[in-house]
Amino acid sequence: MTRARYHIRFSKTGPLRWISHRDLLRLWERLFHRIDLKLAMTEGFHPKPRMNFPSALALGTASLDEIVELELAEPLSTEELTQRLCDDQQPGLEILRVTAVPEGWPKAKLKSTTYNLPIPEAxxxxxxxxxxxxxxxxxxxxxxxxxxxxxxxxAEIEHLGIEDGVLVFRCTPDQGASLRPTDLIEELKIIHLTDNGQFLTRTRVELENEFESTTSVTGQLTS
Structure with missing residues (x-):
């Protein structure tokens, strides 16, 4: 059977930042069902869609750049897949880019994640x-x-600073347990900001050996 693999970059904002990673998986599975995608499945007694998130997003954190790696049982053009995804119009979920990954390319592996948090002037x-x-x-x-x-x-914090009134930091994962963004915020003694209306936003997910294709298609296509 010929399978096709894709990287789908998307944003997760608004009310969707309050759903768990497990609920996000279910949301994607329902979305794929609605747009009639033939998903490649794992083998065994309990087959599951071949779907991979290189980095789970913490509950309550918004994201302007997430990625899901998806395998389809029947290949689609990036234009067709992007169109179907955009037409679904799931609130809080915006399709940013769809890239077809060539056969034999390594599985998506996280390199770094970048976050920001607005800091009141005081x-x-x-x-x-x-x-x-x-x-x-x-x-x-x-x-x-x-x-x-x-x-x-x-090893864990690649960048840390305040830029235009916003705390910006970039995390790199360790092979074992990794430092969480909220751990860093607590160490900086600003966890109270998240209780007073401010919230973390992930602005970039970077992969190791990311495939850059000239046939990637951006979202917001029209029918």
């Missing part, structure tokens, strides 16, 4: 001091599920 000076203090440290030590975890800041 908190910026204090936050700059916390950032500078954090840069003087080599590690962060956290308690998680009764275990003490130690994270290397140089």
């Amino acid at each position: 908190d910026r000076e204090t936050l700059l001091k916390e950032i500078e203090a954090l840069r003087q440290r080599d590690t962060i030590q956290l308690e998680r599920k009764g275990k003490t975890l130690v994270f290397s800041l140089s």
Whole structure:
């Protein structure tokens, strides 16, 4: 059987930021059913769609750039697949780009994720001091599920700073447990901002060995 693999980049905003990763999986499965896609399935007694998210998004976090890797049992052109996805018009879910991945290309693997958090002017000076203090440290030590975890800041945080009143940071995953964005916010002593109307937004998901195709199709096609 000839299968075809695609990378679908999308945004997840508005009320959708309050659904869990498991619910997001179900949302995509229902969407694929509505637009009549023939999904490639795993083998075994309980087959599941061949669908892969390189990085699950935490509950309550919006995203301007997510990615799902999908395999279809019957190939479609990127134009046809993009058109079907855009026509569904799922609220809070915007299709940004669809790329056909060539046979033999490595499975999508996360390289880094970038986040931002608006910082009120009254908190910026204090936050700059916390950032500078954090840069003087080599590690962060956290308690998680009764275990003490130690994270290397140089290995986990690739970029950290305030840009135009917005905290911007880029995380790189570790092979084991990774530092969560909320862990960093707590270390910077600004977790209270998320209780006062501000929320994290993921702005970029970068893959290792990402396939850049000249036949990628952007969303917002018209019928």
